[in-house]
Amino acid sequence: MAELTKTISDLTTPVVLLDRAKTIANIRSMQDHCNANGVGLWPHMKTHKMVEMAKLQLAAGAQGLTCAKVGEAEAMLPSGVRRIFIAHSLVDVRVAPRLTKLADQLDELRVAATSVAQAEALERVAMATGRVLKVMLALDTGLHREGVRDIESAKGVAAICARCPQLELAGIYTHEGQLYGAKPEEQSERTAAVLQRMIEVRDAIDTSLPLWPGCSVTAPLMAATGKVQVVRPGAYMFGDMALAVTSQVMAPIDVAIHVLVTVVDRPEPGLALIDAGSKVFSSDKTALGVHAIAVDGRDIQAVRLNEEHGYLRGSDVDTLKVGDRLQLMPAHVCTVINLTNQVTVVEGATIVDRWRVDARGRVD
Ligand SMILES: Cc1ncc(COP(=O)(O)O)c(C=O)c1O
Known part of the structure; x- marks a missing residue:
């Protein structure tokens, strides 16, 4: 722990704050819920990209980690992780040597088969690795991104796995991210529909295949x-506006990542400019066009961003003066973490550590 300032009032801004107690409580609560239901937890590390966070999740009882990219998986190895699922469409044989090296350092490496066309390419990748790879069949359950669209394609992917000695079909997964758009009162019904579709497709191929859905909105319901x-x-262990305000699956008080910013100008009534823009928050926003909100309950929102400026509006914005500092809850936490080299770890206002975002930029 190098050269720590003592409290957040010593920090210059903008800075990403991680509340350690809240993070640990969020990890514990999801893990306890999974344990109580006899369900395994393979958190997606795309949200945190930090070895320190992976260590906390694994120590709490996570069975493995989900990654999007091979580079993310490589970056997580120092956490001691033994099982990794790369939930992305691998197609390039040039990645095979890296997969082989990864597999050598793990007890289990799972890859994704996301369509018939991609599975044909995956077969060539697997042959080049010289390893038997466990394959998770991706099913589109409404996001309309990767994943087979119908039972015929699911059977086509299963047939490719059956003919290829280096692909072993080992489960079905989906990312039901469309549930972020569901109203709270619709979540149970729409989650049940996702599960029903997974069961239907699974039963058409092999009734013994495990089901691995993946989304913070639905995880407690699914488990x-x-x-x-x-x-x-x-995103469950940090939370953001998408989880605490829009879908309301967690309490705003439990959100563990805040961005501390400073008001740098008040160019006109009703507008405050802050020192954090799209290079801190990314361009992601809620469906209502909000990039971030004040966490202290005042009606203050970041409604527009340039690279180095955020535009604060809202009925309480005129309570702000130049030099004021405030904490904001971002609309989407994953992209905020991805833009910072390190997070400042706090307990209340006390700084207790700084953690590197190890897989920052690992889009490879
Ligand atoms: C394939 C996949 N699985 C799991 C997740 C985790 O979803 P969430 O951040 O909603 O928990 C994502 C998020 O984008 C994803 O793309």
């Missing part, structure tokens, strides 16, 4: 059904 074997949420 409680007793019909899935693993859940793979990502």
